Amino acid sequence: MDTEVYDVVILGAGLAGLGMGMRLKMAGEDSFVILEKEDRVGGTWRDNSYPGASCDVQSHLYWFSFDEQPDWSRVFAMQPEIQTNIERLVARRGLNHHIRLGAEVTEAVWSEDAGQWVITTVTGEQLRARAFVTAWGQLNRPSFKGIEGREHFDGVSFHSARWRHDVDLAGKRVASIGNGASAVQFIPEVAEVAEHLTVFQRTPNYVVPRQDRPYTEEERRMFLDDPARLQESRDGYYWEHEGWIGAMKLESNPVAEEFTRVAREHLETQVPDPQLREKLWPSYPIGCKRLLIADTFYPALTRENVELVTDHIERIEAQGVRTADGRLHEMDVIIYATGFETLSFMGHVDIVGRSPRSWPPRAGDGVSLRDAWREAPEAYLGMTVSGFPNLFILYGPNTNLGHNSIIAMLECQFDYVLKALSAGREKTAALDLRPEVLERYNSGLQEELRATSFAGSCNSWYKTPDGRITNNWSGSVEEYRQRTAALDLADYDLVPVGD
Ligand code: NAP
Numbered sequence: 247m248d249t250e251v252y253d254v255v256i257l258g259a260g261l262a263g264l265g266m267g268m269r270l271k272m273a274g275e276d277s278f279v280i281l282e283k284e285d286r287v288g289g290t291w292r293d294n295s296y297p298g299a300s301c302d303v304q305s306h307l308y309w310f311s312f313d314e315q316p317d318w319s320r321v322f323a324m325q326p327e328i329q330t331n332i333e334r335l336v337a338r339r340g341l342n343h344h345i346r347l348g349a350e351v352t353e354a355v356w357s358e359d360a361g362q363w364v365i366t367t368v369t370g371e372q373l374r375a376r377a378f379v380t381a382w383g384q385l386n387r388p389s390f391k392g393i394e395g396r397e398h399f400d401g402v403s404f405h406s407a408r409w410r411h412d413v414d415l416a417g418k419r420v421a422s423i424g425n426g427a428s429a430v431q432f433i434p435e436v437a438e439v440a441e442h443l444t445v446f447q448r449t450p451n452y453v454v455p456r457q458d459r460p461y462t463e464e465e466r467r468m469f470l471d472d473p474a475r476l477q478e479s480r481d482g483y484y485w486e487h488e489g490w491i492g493a494m495k496l497e498s499n500p501v502a503e504e505f506t507r508v509a510r511e512h513l514e515t516q517v518p519d520p521q522l523r524e525k526l527w528p529s530y531p532i533g534c535k536r537l538l539i540a541d542t543f544y545p546a547l548t549r550e551n552v553e554l555v556t557d558h559i560e561r562i563e564a565q566g567v568r569t570a571d572g573r574l575h576e577m578d579v580i581i582y583a584t585g586f587e588t589l590s591f592m593g594h595v596d597i598v599g600r601s602p603r604s605w606p607p608r609a610g611d612g613v614s615l616r617d618a619w620r621e622a623p624e625a626y627l628g629m630t631v632s633g634f635p636n637l638f639i640l641y642g643p644n645t646n647l648g649h650n651s652i653i654a655m656l657e658c659q660f661d662y663v664l665k666a667l668s669a670g671r672e673k674t675a676a677l678d679l680r681p682e683v684l685e686r687y688n689s690g691l692q693e694e695l696r697a698t699s700f701a702g703s704c705n706s707w708y709k710t711p712d713g714r715i716t717n718n719w720s721g722s723v724e725e726y727r728q729r730t731a732a733l734d735l736a737d738y739d740l741v742p743v744g745d
Contacts, residue, residue: 253277254667255365255375257351257595260289261332262640262656263381265310268339269660272312275667280341281367283350287336289383291328294428296409297435299325300458302427302539303651306469306476307483310653313339316469316476322458354378355598356612356635361676361743363636376676376743377636377667382595384641384717385707387587393423395561396582403562403580406432415579417441421567423559424583425451427536432583433552434542443552444575446559446567449704450528452509453538484723487650491722493533494648496699506532516544525556533648533699535706588707588717591623591643592616599634600678600741622716626684626737627730629659630666635676635741638663644691645726646708646717648700654723658730665733675740683737694720 254270256263259282270278286292301308305318308328315331323331336342350368357364363378388405390396396403404410406428420440422429425447437443461469469476492501509532517523526544528535547554557569566577592615601612613633625631628645629638640659647655666677695701695715700708708717719726 429583534702
């Protein structure tokens with residue numbers, strides 16, 4: 247089999263991988279391929295098709311600033327509209343012939359001799375590239391951690407990100423295990439059709455109003471006709487979200503207090519029963535876990551056919567869910583809204599970095615990213631790791647946000663990667679981060695994170711069981727933008743590569 251050679255190989259055709267591809271094209275770069283393991287683009291928006299799925303960030307802000315997509319049907323777009331627009335973007339931007347579907351990457355090995363990454367897919371196909379950009383997302387491997395006995399259940403069960411649209415929930419006894427950002431969106435929809443819905447809650451969340459609405463025909467026309475109005479809308483949302491940063495700080499401050507007040511008012515307005523309210527009110531600082539934005543979740547919990555259970559889940563049995571009080575909750579369907587494995591970052595891909603070796607390279611010769619990240623995943627600005635030249639990670643460690651659009655973070659990353667690629671081309675070298683830069687960066691970052699609400703007294707997908715925050719950025723998007731605005735070549739060793 248011939249080995250194909252590209253300048254850049256991108257792993258993943260979600261918004262991060264597609265955005266990177268688009269920016270490469272805009273920079274006049276044509277030698278790149280996007281490898282996608284599934285048979286459709288879209289990443290999280292392809293996977294999460296559960297009823298009610300929509301974005302928690304306003305559509306005008308949850309889209310690339312460098313792409314024209316002025317027409318959205320409502321303030322917060324629903325999943326089908328986002329997925330459609332992603333597919334349209336691929337066609338409009340001519341990305342189709344750069345994308346290879348069903349091409350799951352299993353291994354990427356840096357060859358010092360060739361000055362290239364050698365990337366292998368599940369079919370055994372090999373590609374070589376000067377740079378390897380991973381866009382594997384933080385939220386795509388379903389987690390069932392701590393749930394015993396799933397295999398014993400006689401009914402139907404599935405994860406929220408693998409929704410079984412063939413299962414009719416009408417007239418069924420349904421369980422939702424979990425009450426996070428995914429669950430609060432489908433619970434109102436399921437409650438409408440199920441005979442009975444039991445929501446198993448381990449930890450309550452802060453919920454604030456969503457204030458969604460369809461755009462009027464006049465508004466849609468205005469955004470189509472006048473790019474300045476769209477930009478104005480986008481900027482308005484962006485700065486509003488940047489202002490939320492106080493809710494991500496541990497120290498008491500007016501923003502966090504205001505969010506707590508709004509969440510309390512929302513609860514009191516929507517839930518009349520004081521006992522139910524008590525179960526739903528968190529005891530940790532706001533922002534510690536993901537802040538939820540939902541108008542229909544609390545009302546769903548007040549329905550006759552919905553029960554909120556806060557007893558610990560002991561195990562799953564053939565008939566249903568056994569809780570610690572000994573009660574068996576009989577079910578026909580169990581929906582696991584139990585989140586994702588968020589701490590490993592690289593999924594099942596073996597990434598092997600530098601070591602002196604001869605061609606062809608073999609996995610196991612060099613340092614593996616898995617080993618480098620044994621204690622915790624870390625990357626300079628979330629993107630580069632010492633010992634892995636020209637490996638660029640998008641939405642990598644410590645780049646998630648609690649307060650603003652991830653698209654804004656990705657755009658900073660695209661710019662940085664483009665700078666790195668052009669500096670490398672100019673110097674005929676691959677960029678390998680100096681270890682002391684990563685060390686210095688990380689100790690500063692972890693220090694800053696200690697002052698954030700993510701470090702508060704709660705469990706969350708942002709951190710390891712021993713409390714190290716691996717997923718979230720410590721500050722505002724503007725701070726990240728400033729940190730990533732310039733690429734300092736002194737941060738990198740230049741590994742000579744051939745022309
Ligand atoms: P999640 O936030 O990790 O929530 C998982 C839920 O399952 C939590 O309620 C968790 O309880 C519960 N759980 C997990 N294991 C359990 C166990 N063994 N026993 C009982 N309960 C258990 O997952 P998610 O709701 O899928 O959301 C993940 C992230 O995706 C969000 O934070 C957000 O960033 C993103 N998201 C965004 C949107 C949007 O934009 N609209 C929508 C959905 C998701 P604990 O709280 O106690 O851990």
